[in-house]
Amino acid sequence: AIERTLSIIKPDAVAKNVIGQIVARFEKAGLTVVAAQLRQLSRGDAERFYAVHKERPFFKDLVEFMISGPVFVQVLEGESAIAKNRELMGATDPKKAEPGTIRADFAESIDANAVHGSDAPETAAVEIAFFFPESNIHSR
Numbered sequence: 001a002i003e004r005t006l007s008i009i010k011p012d013a014v015a016k017n018v019i020g021q022i023v024a025r026f027e028k029a030g031l032t033v034v035a036a037q038l039r040q041l042s043r044g045d046a047e048r049f050y051a052v053h054k055e056r057p058f059f060k061d062l063v064e065f066m067i068s069g070p071v072f073v074q075v076l077e078g079e080s081a082i083a084k085n086r087e088l089m090g091a092t093d094p095k096k097a098e099p100g101t102i103r104a105d106f107a108e109s110i111d112a113n114a115v116h117g118s119d120a121p122e123t124a125a126v127e128i129a130f131f132f133p134e135s136n137i138h139s140r
């Protein structure tokens, strides 16, 4: 089915100037950028976005990292977009990511891991709505 997923290019990858290289991988895989914004998250934004991880030991470092510089937030649309994006990203820990994946090629650590992607249809819907009103999403 045609799905939408939320993709975030994190501060480490934005700082490395590889937004275009990462977006090119999405496009080559048949995903379409239907919304996008370069944005500096506030601490409150990051805490709310990652609220499901609030009790995890890495939560504080995750929030600090996500507000350390601007992020590039996008909605990707296409056939099986959620799974396809996760395949392109590779494992959360870049040391475990398959060669040729975004995290294997661009990420330094499990914290600075270049990208975030929604993990399921329910979370995709919530994460997309967090950043983009429907009027700012342009399907085509």
Ligand code: CMP
Pocket (backbone or CB within 6 Å): 053, 058, 062, 092, 110, 111, 112, 113, 115, 116, 117
């Ligand atoms: P992300 O997909 O953005 O979702 C939560 C983030 O927490 C994750 O990517 C990692 O960057 C970060 N993180 C740090 N430590 C861990 C861990 N042990 N397990 C999962 N995520 C972690």
